[in-house]
Amino acid sequence: MPEKSEPNGRLKTWFSFLLPLILLAVLLVGFLKYGPLGVFKADLPPVEKLAIQRVIFTPERIDLEVFNDGPEQVTIAQAVVNEIIWKFKMEPDNILKPLESGLVSIAYPWTDGDPIAFTLIASDGVTFEKQVDVAFLTPTADERYLKTFVLLGLYVGVIPVLLGLLWFPFLSRLKGKGYLFLLSLTIGLLLFLGFDTLAESILLTTKLPDAFNGVGLLVIGFFSAILILSAVSYKTEFHFAKKGDQYKAMVWAYLIALGIGLHNLGEGLAIGSAYALGEVALGATLVIGFMLHNVTEGIAIISPLTHGEGRIKRILGHLILMGLLAGAPTILGSLIGGFAYSPVYGVLFLAIGAGAIFDIAFDILHSMAKGRWLSVFTFTNVSGFLAGLLIMYFTGFLVLG
Amino acid sequence: MKKTFIVLTLLIVVAIFIGYRFINNIGTGESDHLALQQTAQESIGTTGEYQSDDFNPTEFLTTWNFNNLPKEERSRFYKETPLPDGALLREYKFFIQDKEIEVAPGVFYPAWTYNGQVPGPTIRATEGDTIKITLTNGGTKPHTAHFHGFHSAEMDGSAFEDMVLPGESFTYEFKAGPYGTHVYHCHSYPVSEHVARGLYGTYIVDPKNDTRPKADKELIMVMNGFDVNFDGANEIYAVNTRAFAYNIDPIVVQKGELVRVYLSNMLEFDPINSFHLHANFFNEYQTGTNLIPDNFTDIITLGQAERSILDIRFREPGIYMFHSHVIEFSELGWAGMFMVME
Numbered sequence: 001m002p003e004k005s006e007p008n009g010r011l012k013t014w015f016s017f018l019l020p021l022i023l024l025a026v027l028l029v030g031f032l033k034y035g036p037l038g039v040f041k042a043d044l045p046p047v048e049k050l051a052i053q054r055v056i057f058t059p060e061r062i063d064l065e066v067f068n069d070g071p072e073q074v075t076i077a078q079a080v081v082n083e084i085i086w087k088f089k090m091e092p093d094n095i096l097k098p099l100e101s102g103l104v105s106i107a108y109p110w111t112d113g114d115p116i117a118f119t120l121i122a123s124d125g126v127t128f129e130k131q132v133d134v135a136f137l138t139p140t141a142d143e144r145y146l147k148t149f150v151l152l153g154l155y156v157g158v159i160p161v162l163l164g165l166l167w168f169p170f171l172s173r174l175k176g177k178g179y180l181f182l183l184s185l186t187i188g189l190l191l192f193l194g195f196d197t198l199a200e201s202i203l204l205t206t207k208l209p210d211a212f213n214g215v216g217l218l219v220i221g222f223f224s225a226i227l228i229l230s231a232v233s234y235k236t237e238f239h240f241a242k243k244g245d246q247y248k249a250m251v252w253a254y255l256i257a258l259g260i261g262l263h264n265l266g267e268g269l270a271i272g273s274a275y276a277l278g279e280v281a282l283g284a285t286l287v288i289g290f291m292l293h294n295v296t297e298g299i300a301i302i303s304p305l306t307h308g309e310g311r312i313k314r315i316l317g318h319l320i321l322m323g324l325l326a327g328a329p330t331i332l333g334s335l336i337g338g339f340a341y342s343p344v345y346g347v348l349f350l351a352i353g354a355g356a357i358f359d360i361a362f363d364i365l366h367s368m369a370k371g372r373w374l375s376v377f378t379f380t381n382v383s384g385f386l387a388g389l390l391i392m393y394f395t396g397f398l399v400l401g
Numbered sequence: 402m403k404k405t406f407i408v409l410t411l412l413i414v415v416a417i418f419i420g421y422r423f424i425n426n427i428g429t430g431e432s433d434h435l436a437l438q439q440t441a442q443e444s445i446g447t448t449g450e451y452q453s454d455d456f457n458p459t460e461f462l463t464t465w466n467f468n469n470l471p472k473e474e475r476s477r478f479y480k481e482t483p484l485p486d487g488a489l490l491r492e493y494k495f496f497i498q499d500k501e502i503e504v505a506p507g508v509f510y511p512a513w514t515y516n517g518q519v520p521g522p523t524i525r526a527t528e529g530d531t532i533k534i535t536l537t538n539g540g541t542k543p544h545t546a547h548f549h550g551f552h553s554a555e556m557d558g559s560a561f562e563d564m565v566l567p568g569e570s571f572t573y574e575f576k577a578g579p580y581g582t583h584v585y586h587c588h589s590y591p592v593s594e595h596v597a598r599g600l601y602g603t604y605i606v607d608p609k610n611d612t613r614p615k616a617d618k619e620l621i622m623v624m625n626g627f628d629v630n631f632d633g634a635n636e637i638y639a640v641n642t643r644a645f646a647y648n649i650d651p652i653v654v655q656k657g658e659l660v661r662v663y664l665s666n667m668l669e670f671d672p673i674n675s676f677h678l679h680a681n682f683f684n685e686y687q688t689g690t691n692l693i694p695d696n697f698t699d700i701i702t703l704g705q706a707e708r709s710i711l712d713i714r715f716r717e718p719g720i721y722m723f724h725s726h727v728i729e730f731s732e733l734g735w736a737g738m739f740m741v742m743e
Binding site: 078088107109125168316319320 | 444
């Protein structure tokens with residue numbers, strides 16, 4: 001009887017799937033109830049951990065955002081500011097369970113522009129320290145800072161990218177070797193950006209509380225970006241197979257814009273948070289440096305579009321859209337970075353950006369190779385590639401601020 | 402194509418222009434710190450209240466030879482027997498115990514203690530008395546009691562063979578002298594750790610023929626500190642162990658009466674400490690080994706294990722601060738107040 005054997009078979013499949021899980025559950029329950037858990041307990045409890053994640057300076061007080069990233073409960077008994085025991089209030093209370101966050105408020109008469117050091121003493125004498133190099137009124141989400149960050153994003157992200165796009169007519173005239181040089185230059189630019197972004201993400205993982213597992217976040221962000229973009233290009237390749245090269249070029253250009261946009265989101269986060277934390281003074285040099293550096297991103301976006309038979313319709317609309325896609329995330333990034341910064345966002349967005357950029361660079365390289373990898377390494381291509389790296393390297397000096 | 406790029410260029414120009422308008426509208430952030438400066442004065446000090454009541458700093462001030470204990474209990478730790486020469490035999494029972502003590506509200510320090518307290522019990526004798534101290538080590542490391550004062554080499558508590566091992570006992574015996582205010586502490590190695598952990602106390606020898614004015618109130622003070630995170634520097638400072646204890650409970654004295662303070666400095670890690678009194682001056686007897694004051698001052702500075710006797714007569718009623726004039730220490734707990742009554 002086929003009707004009966006069918007559900008039976010399914011039942012068996014389910015059972016074979018669930019059996020190990022059921023046994024695991026039984027084992028866990030048995031282990032917790034009767035098991036030799038005591039064997040695994042150290043004689044002394046593990047040392048408590050607490051991350052002071054953010055310091056918020058207001059005219060009335062200083063707030064410390066704290067996070068318990070250890071396996072033990074932490075009771076904060078006293079606060080010391082610049083070697084002075086100072087009264088504090090704590091939300092929700094002064095006992096933090098693992099993975100719980102709290103806010104320590106201290107009415108300390110801090111001095112603008114001075115370094116300041118905080119020590120929180122736990123009930124068993126373990127201390128948690130935080131040093132702020134420059135005390136600085138923390139921006140609140142008021143009009144003034146909103147404007148500052150929008151403006152910052154505009155200048156550092158949107159305008160330079162749009163300026164880069166203006167090379168479109170010039171680059172369209174390049175033929176043959178010139179075009180190949182341009183494509184390899186783009187790959188150079190992208191790889192530099194990709195490594196730069198990845199390195200920033202890696203550096204930031206060290207600032208993350210251990211519990212967040214920064215490397216895990218990085219791997220997830222990096223590879224999901226690559227895989228999702230690969231799936232998108234695979235899908236679109238089928239879709240546009242009939243419609244000719246310029247559609248493929250268009251998809252590329254958008255993907256490059258997206259990758260650069262994610263990179264700029266990370267860059268915006270970094271700038272916004274550094275500004276909010278008083279770590280950088282956004283001098284004119286720094287802003288100009290970022291502008292020059294980011295003009296190259298515009299070139300990277302348009303290079304696939306410059307070659308192609310037949311005109312692309314409504315090119316202006318597309319260019320503006322790409323410019324915004326690449327540049328506007330800087331605004332968003334600096335807003336998030338300035339008002340609600342957490343290294344978690346930083347690691348994740350930077351990793352996604354790096355993945356996206358590597359994916360695009362590889363795509364362009366792949367199409368240049370046309371299936372024969374060694375054919376890529378012509379003198380033109382290699383010099384274009386190196387030129388791309390060098391341009392990024394030297395314009396990078398401008399952002400030392 | 403050309404038109405396209407003219408439009409794009411215009412757009413960028415507009416964006417830059419809008420940006421400029423924004424810049425000009427950005428004001429400067431001004432902050433009024435005055436209110437903060439005012440609330441700051443009330444906000445210095447510890448948060449919360451002391452949670453344990455196994456040590457009473459106010460009681461410690463006037464406790465020696467276990468005189469805070471009821472008669473029967475006292476006899477378990479202290480016994481005095483007259484000797485033929487008119488002096489006394491004073492016998493003490495000391496035990497060493499590892500114990501968590503509260504050094505600031507809610508901050509517990511795993512101390513090594515004489516008789517479960519830091520500072521250890523104050524012992525007090527008259528010049529020429531015979532002192533016998535039986536030390537039982539209930540801790541986990543070798544310990545000793547090393548007394549500053551006259552004694553034979555065998556009673557020094559510092560040589561390798563002097564160590565009292567966990568579970569063992571030793572009786573120190575010597576004649577009290579010279580008169581003055583002294584200290585005792587553990588001299589096991591590393592000594593810095595054994596002292597920092599809390600193994601110290603005050604040892605007073607009264608002169609046989611005292612020509613100083615008679616004191617109306619006598620107070621024991623030990624300046625100390627605690628390295629709660631074991632990084633080789635103190636986090637908490639105090640006089641008599643608990644940070645700001647006498648800010649919370651001021652020491653009550655009478656106007657005009659003679660207040661005699663037996664002060665010693667058992668601070669580890671920091672080379673010096675000091676005692677400063679507000680609005681009043683005092684006579685200082687350095688180490689208490691002279692019956693004539695060495696100094697009339699409002700501040701004295703003591704190195705490690707140095708001590709002095711201070712005679713204070715408060716001139717007017719009111720509340721007067723006393724604190725270390727190494728101000729960092731005072732703001733980390735070594736500050737207190739005298740409340741002077743009419």
